[in-house]
Each structure stands twice: as C-alpha cells, then as structure tokens.
Amino acid sequence: MRESEEGLRRLALQGAWRIVAERTQGFQSAGPRGSKEAWQETAWHALALAKLRAYGAALEVLASADLPAQLGRPQESLDRFYILFQFCDAQRELQSAGLTADAEVRWRGQWSQRQNAVAGSLMAQHCSAREYGAALEWVGWALDQHPDDPVLQSRVGHLQLALGDISAASATFKALSGNAARMPAGLLQRNRGLLLFAQGDFQGAMKEFDGALSADSSDTIAANNRAICHMYACNLPGAIKAIEGDLRSRAAAHLQETVLLNLSSMYELSSAGAAAESKRALSDWAGRSGPDDLDISCIRAD
Amino acid sequence: MLKLPQSFGVIYLGEAFCTYISVSNTSSEPVTNIVIKAELQTDRQKVTLKDGTKTPLPSLGPGEREDFIVSHDVKEVGPHTLVCSTSYTAPDGEQKYVPQYFKFASHNPFSVRTKSRTVAAETGAPQVLMEACVENATKGTLFLEYVRFDAGTGLSATRVAPPTAVGQSAGRHRSPAGAAVSSYVAGLQLLDPGGAVNTLYRVQRLGPGTAEHAAAQVTIVGGNSTALGRLEIKWRGMLGDMGRLQTQQITAPVLLAKDVELVMTAVEKEVQAEVPFNITLAVRRSNDASSTVNSGQYTVVCGPSSAPGETLAEGAAREQRDGQGNVVVLSQTPDVVDLSEAAEASVQVTLLPLRTGVQHLPLLRLQDVQRHVTFDAVESTVMVHPCAS
Numbered sequence: 001m002r003e004s005e006e007g008l009r010r011l012a013l014q015g016a017w018r019i020v021a022e023r024t025q026g027f028q029s030a031g032p033r034g035s036k037e038a039w040q041e042t043a044w045h046a047l048a049l050a051k052l053r054a055y056g057a058a059l060e061v062l063a064s065a066d067l068p069a070q071l072g073r074p075q076e077s078l079d080r081f082y083i084l085f086q087f088c089d090a091q092r093e094l095q096s097a098g099l100t101a102d103a104e105v106r107w108r109g110q111w112s113q114r115q116n117a118v119a120g121s122l123m124a125q126h127c128s129a130r131e132y133g134a135a136l137e138w139v140g141w142a143l144d145q146h147p148d149d150p151v152l153q154s155r156v157g158h159l160q161l162a163l164g165d166i167s168a169a170s171a172t173f174k175a176l177s178g179n180a181a182r183m184p185a186g187l188l189q190r191n192r193g194l195l196l197f198a199q200g201d202f203q204g205a206m207k208e209f210d211g212a213l214s215a216d217s218s219d220t221i222a223a224n225n226r227a228i229c230h231m232y233a234c235n236l237p238g239a240i241k242a243i244e245g246d247l248r249s250r251a252a253a254h255l256q257e258t259v260l261l262n263l264s265s266m267y268e269l270s271s272a273g274a275a276a277e278s279k280r281a282l283s284d285w286a287g288r289s290g291p292d293d294l295d296i297s298c299i300r301a302d
Numbered sequence: 303m304l305k306l307p308q309s310f311g312v313i314y315l316g317e318a319f320c321t322y323i324s325v326s327n328t329s330s331e332p333v334t335n336i337v338i339k340a341e342l343q344t345d346r347q348k349v350t351l352k353d354g355t356k357t358p359l360p361s362l363g364p365g366e367r368e369d370f371i372v373s374h375d376v377k378e379v380g381p382h383t384l385v386c387s388t389s390y391t392a393p394d395g396e397q398k399y400v401p402q403y404f405k406f407a408s409h410n411p412f413s414v415r416t417k418s419r420t421v422a423a424e425t426g427a428p429q430v431l432m433e434a435c436v437e438n439a440t441k442g443t444l445f446l447e448y449v450r451f452d453a454g455t456g457l458s459a460t461r462v463a464p465p466t467a468v469g470q471s472a473g474r475h476r477s478p479a480g481a482a483v484s485s486y487v488a489g490l491q492l493l494d495p496g497g498a499v500n501t502l503y504r505v506q507r508l509g510p511g512t513a514e515h516a517a518a519q520v521t522i523v524g525g526n527s528t529a530l531g532r533l534e535i536k537w538r539g540m541l542g543d544m545g546r547l548q549t550q551q552i553t554a555p556v557l558l559a560k561d562v563e564l565v566m567t568a569v570e571k572e573v574q575a576e577v578p579f580n581i582t583l584a585v586r587r588s589n590d591a592s593s594t595v596n597s598g599q600y601t602v603v604c605g606p607s608s609a610p611g612e613t614l615a616e617g618a619a620r621e622q623r624d625g626q627g628n629v630v631v632l633s634q635t636p637d638v639v640d641l642s643e644a645a646e647a648s649v650q651v652t653l654l655p656l657r658t659g660v661q662h663l664p665l666l667r668l669q670d671v672q673r674h675v676t677f678d679a680v681e682s683t684v685m686v687h688p689c690a691s
Contacts, residue, residue, distance in 0.1 A: 164538025
C-alpha cells in the first residue's frame with residue numbers, strides 16, 4: 001500500500017530514511033505526463049536514496065541538481081543550478097493566458113519562492129567550493145528580494161569571516177545589532193561569538209555561545225562552537241565534557257557529523273591509547289541513536 | 303559551524319604554524335620531575351617553541367595532563383619536523399626520555415615574477431618601471447590584503463594604478479543592502495587558485511632637497527645592479543589567519559646610481575619654426591661619498607662627439623654645417639656649473655627649430671671641464687609647427 005505524503009513526512013522527520021526508501025521503491029518512474037502523486041513518490045524515493053548516500057542510484061531515479069556534486073562532479077551541479085535559476089526566472093515571467101489576477105500573483109509568488117530556494121543552493125555550492133566572492137554575490141541577490149532579512153545579513157558577516165575580512169564582518173554584525181528584535185533566537189550571540197573567536201578572545205566567545213544556548217538549548221552550532229572555544233582556550237577536557245554533555249542531553253538536536261568529527265578529533269588528541277575505545281563507543285551509540293542518514297564514518301572508529 | 307583541522311594540512315611560508323600539544327600520564331602510577339620541550343627543526347635551523355627545563359612539572363598523576371598551544375611563523379619552505387619530547391622520573395627512579403616526531407612540509411603560497419625596464423624620462427629623474435606578477439600557488443582562494451613595494455635606500459616607489467571602472471548591474475532593481483554587498487565584493491582582491499594580480503611601480507631616486515635624499519645612498523648590488531627594493535604581500539585566511547611575505551631584493555641595471563647626472567626638467571613639447579625656445583636642465587651629483595668625481599665644474603656639449611673644449615654653441619654650429627641639426631642650439635646659461643658647493647645646478651639652453659614636424663633635439667651631453675669625460679646625456683623630441691605669421 002502506498003504511503004501517504006503525511007506519513008512519509010513523519011518518517012523523514014524521524015530520520016527513518018531506510019523505511020522511506022522501502023515504502024517508495026515500488027514507484028512507477030514519473031514521465032512528463034506523470035501524475036502529481038507519481039512525481040511526489042519519485043522525489044521521495046530519490047531523496048531517501050540521497051540521504052542514505054546512494055547518490056548514483058538517486059541520480060538514476062531523478063535528475064537532481066545537487067547530486068552530481070556528491071559524486072565528485074561539483075561543476076555539473078553548479079551548471080544545473082544556474083540553468084534551474086534561469087528556468088524559474090522564465091517561468092515567473094511567463095504570461096499564462098486565462099489566469100485570473102489572483103492566480104497570476106500566486107503563480108509568480110510560487111516561482112519566486114522556488115527561485116529563492118535555488119539561489120540558496122547556489123550560495124551553498126559556492127561556499128562548499130570556497131568561492132566566497134560568488135557566494136556573497138548570491139547573498140546580495142537574495143538581499144535585493146528581502147533587504148531586511150537578518151539571517152541573510154548575518155550570512156554576509158559569516159562569509160566575510162570565512163574570507164578573513166574581520167573588520168568588514170565586525171561592521172556587518174554591528175549594523176545588525178540594531179535589528180536584534182527581528183533575529184531568530186541566539187543568532188545575535190552566535191554572530192558575536194564567531195567574531196570574538198576570530199579575534200582570539202576565546203573566553204568572550206564562549207560566553208556568547210553560552211548566551212545563544214540559553215535562548216535555545218537545541219542550538220547545535222552554538223553548542224559545537226562553545227566546545228571548540230574550550231579547546232582553543234587550552235582546555236581539552238572541558239571541550240570533550242561540553243560536547244558529551246550536549247549529546248547526552250539533546251541527542252536528536254546535536255547528533256550531527258561535524259559535532260562527531262570534532263569529538264573524535266578531541267579523543268585522538270587526549271589519549272592515543274584510549275582514543276580507539278572512546279571512538280568505538282561513540283560510533284556504536286551514534287549508530288543506535290542517530291537517524292539513518294547520519295554518516296558515522298566521520299568518527300574513524302576503525 | 304567551526305570544525306577542527308583533521309591533519310597538519312598544508313602550511314604555507316609566511317603563515318603561522320599553530321599547534322595544540324597535550325602531554326598526559328597514561329600509566330597507573332605518578333611520574334615526577336617532568337620536563338616538556340617542543341622544537342621545530344628544518345634543514346637550516348632548530349627553533350625552540352617551548353622549553354620546560356627551568357620550570358619542570360613536579361608531578362603528573364595517572365590520567366593527569368599538561369596542555370599548551372605553541373605558535374611559530376613559518377619562514378622556510380620545505381620539510382619541517384615538530385619534535386615534542388618529555389623527560390621524567392619514573393616511579394622506580396629511572397630517568398626516561400620520550401620524544402615524538404611530527405613531520406610536515408611548508409610550501410610557497412605565491413609565485414612572484416618581476417620585470418624591470420629603465421625609462422629615460424624626458425623631464426625629471428630617470429626612472430625604472432617595475433612590473434610584478436603575484437600568482438596564487440595554493441589550492442584555495444586567498445584574500446589579498448595588500449601587495450606593496452618597499453623601495454630601497456635612496457629611492458621612492460609609487461604604484462601606477464589603472465583607471466578604475468565602476469561596475470553596474472544593469473537591468474535589475476538593487477536594494478541598498480544588495481548593492482552594498484556587490485560593491486564590497488567588487489572591491490575585494492581575491493586570488494583564486496592559479497589566479498594572479500599584476501602591479502606596476504615607478505621607482506626613482508629621491509628628490510634633492512629632501513631629508514631622505516641628503517642622508518641616503520642608493521645601494522649598488524654586485525657592481526652592475528641597483529637594489530630597487532622588496533615586494534611585501536599580506537593576505538588573510540579563514541577567520542582572519544594572517545600571512546605575510548617579503549621577497550628577496552629586486553634589482554635593476556645601474557642607471558639610477560650615477561655620480562653626476564643630467565636631467566631635463568622643463569621642455570616645451572610644441573614650438574614654432576624659427577622661434578627660439580628654452581629648455582631647462584638640472585645637473586645633479588649623487589651623495590655617494592666614495593665617489594671622487596662628484597665635485598668640480600661641468601658643461602653641456604652638443605652631439606654624440608665633440609672636440610675637447612668645444613662649447614655648446616660651437617658644437618651646434620658644427621652639427622648644422624654637417625647637416626645633422628633641424629633644431630640648433632643658440633646659447634647655454636651658465637656656460638659652466640660648479641658642483642663643489644651645491645649638489646645641484648640649473649642650466650638653461652636656448653634652441654632654434656629650423657624645420658616643421660617632429661624633430662629631435664640635439665643630443666646634450668654633460669662633460670666635466672677638466673677631463674672632458676661624458677657623465678650623462680639627454681635627448682628629446684619636439685613638435686615644430688609652422689610659424690604663425
């Protein structure tokens with residue numbers, strides 16, 4: 001029996017991607033005249049395969065723009081995203097005969113939303129390739145659509161930090177601080193924390209990340225970065241304790257590859273002998289507790 | 303989200319090598335009198351990063367640790383070895399020494415190529431145009447904070463900048479926020495892997511009358527080259543990690559370092575036929591104290607060769623008789639300049655153009671009066687228009 005859209009969404013939120021893949025494997029590959037349900041099932045199946053890192057199989061199911069990058073062909077992904085962006089542009093401007101004024105507004109709004117999503121993917125692709133100048137240009141495009149979005153404005157600061165332009169990032173975050181009321185919980189403190197970290201004030205950065213966690217204890221970025229600050233302040237045991245505590249208290253939020261990678265590196269530094277045992281225990285626990293798409297190979301337990 | 307580096311990675315000359323070192327007692331008994339040392343060895347030298355010889359740790363219990371962070375600016379290309387050693391007294395009283403070695407290599411982040419061309423200026427001092435090409439030899443994008451040329455002793459350098467173009471994003475609405483980001487990106491000097499930045503500098507001797515000129519001597523390298531200066535490059539990495547490099551001394555042929563020089567300081571570029579015009583020449587002596595020929599009396603003579611003692615006017619008449627001059631010299635004021643008291647003197651030469659069109663001025667040579675040795679020469683062209691009648 002075909003799983004409902006709502007059912008698949010629930011399974012996805014639980015991280016049960018193997019079940020999603022099983023429940024959608026009987027799909028009929030949607031052609032150009034395929035029904036909406038067929039296309040949805042195709043998309044879910046491809047998404048589940050991608051989440052389980054079966055990228056080649058996912059690409060055979062659905063020509064997705066981001067999958068070639070996962071298969072070591074990042075330029076192909078970039079090219080596809082640029083084509084998709086232009087496609088969304090063309091669709092938004094398409095005059096659809098017979099549409100009412102309201103329907104036309106909805107049509108344009110829908111395609112603008114899709115185009116924004118593609119722009120976000122382009123930003124991410126350029127960031128992965130460390131092409132921060134290009135990523136910034138896409139943030140600039142997004143700001144043209146949403147000039148008061150504090151998340152986008154923060155993104156400018158983050159990219160400036162990635163480039164190494166501390167003074168520009170400082171000016172960006174300072175300008176943002178007047179917009180604090182509109183910012184998601186913890187973003188202001190995370191921005192300040194990153195800036196202080198870049199400036200070498202690890203104790204100050206820790207306090208800011210603590211502030212972000214007070215606003216939202218499931219803030220994985222703040223939790224991870226706070227632990228890194230412990231380490232840079234020459235407190236390796238404190239760093240390990242911080243990450244282990246966060247994982248124990250809010251596993252669903254904090255169980256992510258970067259956190260596991262950092263903890264694994266800390267184990268290796270703390271003791272050559274006991275590290276192997278600690279990493280094996282972490283790998284076993286993460287494998288049992290984490291979602292299907294969690295890549296525990298990052299722990300390097302072997 | 304911040305991520306710890308997974309390996310030593312690639313380290314570049316000019317960057318800071320920074321490492322977290324953790325020393326822990328993994329045995330079941332305490333150890334005493336612990337001396338921790340960290341050294342960085344290369345082919346050429348050994349640098350001590352931490353030396354606990356004078357402040358040994360009294361003891362480390364089972365499971366206890368001593369952590370520290372060391373940092374060192376990488377100044378050599380090639381293999382490096384970080385040697386972390388611990389000497390301690392074991393529970394049985396035995397002295398133990400445990401070294402650990404971590405190897406990595408440092409690479410040059412840039413390939414720098416320079417090209418110099420000496421240009422004999424028509425007005426002002428002779429100058430060297432120095433072009434530098436700085437290419438990113440790393441695998442990542444580098445944010446260049448600056449590329450700067452620090453001129454050598456007795457010289458000044460100015461960057462020759464191309465006209466800046468203001469970019470516009472035509473055809474779409476720009477919010478102030480979006481336009482600010484684009485403008486910021488346009489102003490960044492980012493070097494992609496393999497990318498290069500080219501800069502051009504004008505290098506000339508410091509002007510007379512300046513305090514620097516009085517004190518400075520231009521450095522001669524190897525007898526036939528001038529030390530122009532060094533290129534300094536500063537860049538930023540992720541989260542502001544700074545890198546800084548200075549090149550070796552960049553040299554050019556010894557045109558700049560003259561004992562006495564003749565410089566055209568004022569010349570009209572467009573004149574009328576059969577109407578006299580003036581040019582002004584400066585005769586300057588260098589401050590090189592080792593020179594014995596700086597002082598003395600000098601005169602300006604005309605043409606590639608002249609008889610000993612021939613004046614400027616006599617030389618000009620000879621040139622005209624020989625059919626070589628379409629611009630002839632009428633007079634020189636003063637006839638002789640004396641550099642024994644002052645470092646610089648001015649000479650005004652009056653010339654008469656005889657034919658229209660682009661005409662070469664006669665070659666003007668600076669000779670000392672006693673030995674008739676030529677020290678320098680200048681030449682130029684003028685556009686001669688028909689006489690307005």
